[in-house]
Amino acid sequence: MLEKLFGFNPKTMNVKTEILAGITAFLTMSYILAVNPEILSSVGMDKGALFTATALASVFATLVMSLLAKLPFALAPGMGLNAFFAFTVCLGMGYSWQFALTAVLIEGIIFILLTITNLREAIVNAIPMTLKNAIGAGIGLFIAFIGLQGAGVIANNDATLVSLGNITSGAPLLALIGIAFTSVLLIKNVKGAFLIGILGTTILGIPMGITQYSGVMSAPPSIAPIFFKFDFSQIFTPDMAVVVFTFLFVDMFDTIGTLVGVSTKAGLMKDGKIPNAKQAFMADALGTTVGAMLGTSTTTTYVESASGVAQGGRSGLTSFTVAVCFFAALFFSPLFLSIPAAATCPVLVLVGLFMLSPIQNIKLDDYTESIPAFICVITIPFAYSISDGIVLGMISYVLINLLSLNHKKLTLPIYILAILFSLKYIL
Numbered sequence: 002m003l004e005k006l007f008g009f010n011p012k013t014m015n016v017k018t019e020i021l022a023g024i025t026a027f028l029t030m031s032y033i034l035a036v037n038p039e040i041l042s043s044v045g046m047d048k049g050a051l052f053t054a055t056a057l058a059s060v061f062a063t064l065v066m067s068l069l070a071k072l073p074f075a076l077a078p079g080m081g082l083n084a085f086f087a088f089t090v091c092l093g094m095g096y097s098w099q100f101a102l103t104a105v106l107i108e109g110i111i112f113i114l115l116t117i118t119n120l121r122e123a124i125v126n127a128i129p130m131t132l133k134n135a136i137g138a139g140i141g142l143f144i145a146f147i148g149l150q151g152a153g154v155i156a157n158n159d160a161t162l163v164s165l166g167n168i169t170s171g172a173p174l175l176a177l178i179g180i181a182f183t184s185v186l187l188i189k190n191v192k193g194a195f196l197i198g199i200l201g202t203t204i205l206g207i208p209m210g211i212t213q214y215s216g217v218m219s220a221p222p223s224i225a226p227i228f229f230k231f232d233f234s235q236i237f238t239p240d241m242a243v244v245v246f247t248f249l250f251v252d253m254f255d256t257i258g259t260l261v262g263v264s265t266k267a268g269l270m271k272d273g274k275i276p277n278a279k280q281a282f283m284a285d286a287l288g289t290t291v292g293a294m295l296g297t298s299t300t301t302t303y304v305e306s307a308s309g310v311a312q313g314g315r316s317g318l319t320s321f322t323v324a325v326c327f328f329a330a331l332f333f334s335p336l337f338l339s340i341p342a343a344a345t346c347p348v349l350v351l352v353g354l355f356m357l358s359p360i361q362n363i364k365l366d367d368y369t370e371s372i373p374a375f376i377c378v379i380t381i382p383f384a385y386s387i388s389d390g391i392v393l394g395m396i397s398y399v400l401i402n403l404l405s406l407n408h409k410k411l412t413l414p415i416y417i418l419a420i421l422f423s424l425k426y427i428l
Contacts, residue, residue: 023322062288
């Protein structure tokens with residue numbers, strides 16, 4: 002039965018190992034239950050409903066991964082994508098969160114079609130590898146900046162735009178203590194370092210007067226305030242097209258990078274290909290679509306799945322265990338919703354560090370590659386916009402290589418994408 006449901010091979014796999022691997026993966030990514038409601042509630046969405054929607058979207062998408070793709074990968078609303086949802090689409094562009102949810106729904110449907118028709122590969126191949134690596138690094142800086150800003154470590158300054166906050170007391174001090182504590186846990190390879198770091202920082206915040214404790218267990222909050230709340234009045238506008246494409250673009254490459262990286266580490270790659278890759282992408286696409294209906298941002302495959310793989314997880318039984326853990330977490334909403342921004346700041350900063358790793362794959366001594374990549378990386382946090390970073394990175398890549406007479410490295414799809422991106426500013 003296990004072999005049929007989850008691809009479990011009794012000759013090379015162990016049930017206990019698969020279950021422990023699933024628990025480990027959950028512990029390393031469960032911070033999303035605290036962080037996602039914190040980020041998305043900044044645009045007026047109900048925090049309790051967001052907790053429930055985050056857990057349910059994670060349960061659904063991870064179950065599809067375990068039963069359809071039979072791979073040890075877990076899914077949840079993605080970091081970076083939730084930041085784009087809240088800080089770029091809603092706070093930056095001024096649109097409602099209902100507009101943003103509609104964009105996520107459309108992205109999910111397009112992703113399903115791309116997965117069915119195999120057009121995904123054509124789009125993936127059109128983007129220069131340099132920019133794929135740069136986007137992840139830029140989002141990493143963006144997430145870290147958001148975490149530091151939310152905790153007050155970085156504060157507004159009318160003269161210099163930003164400056165260091167009052168780090169000797171209050172939330173900024175708690176955040177810095179949390180960063181040190183969580184960093185030590187990571188260095189010592191403690192399983193569930195992020196979750197322990199968040200909980201430890203939250204507990205320390207009680208005597209400091211920052212954490213407002215409201216209990217441990219309760220029935221899951223209703224998702225009614227955000228369930229199926231779409232705004233279809235602007236689906237044919239240029240801004241909607243840019244937002245949808247950005248969601249699709251970031252989700253696509255985040256998923257590709259995670260699947261390739263973790264599959265390689267797990268020894269699952271066969272002839273350079275990911276087994277059941279199409280089904281894995283379908284889990285991502287269906288998770289995003291259903292997640293939008295539930296009321297949360299784009300659902301994607303988590304790189305923290307690597308922790309479960311490192312623990313020995315190799316089949317869908319591992320991801321099934323993660324889904325069960327997310328379901329159990331539904332009944333601990335008061336605990337997760339008591340967590341202050343200062344306690345999630347350490348995770349945002351350290352996840353930002355993890356997302357910087359692709360930058361080492363950029364050829365820094367080849368300026369036709371590194372300059373566009375650098376423009377992309379710095380624009381994302383400085384402009385507070387993932388979308389603008391991607392757009393300017395692609396446009397600069399084409400212009401720099403054209404003017405440097407390196408046009409042979411530019412393909413027709415690259416030209417088409419650059420022209421489409423340029424229209425964002427022209428129109």
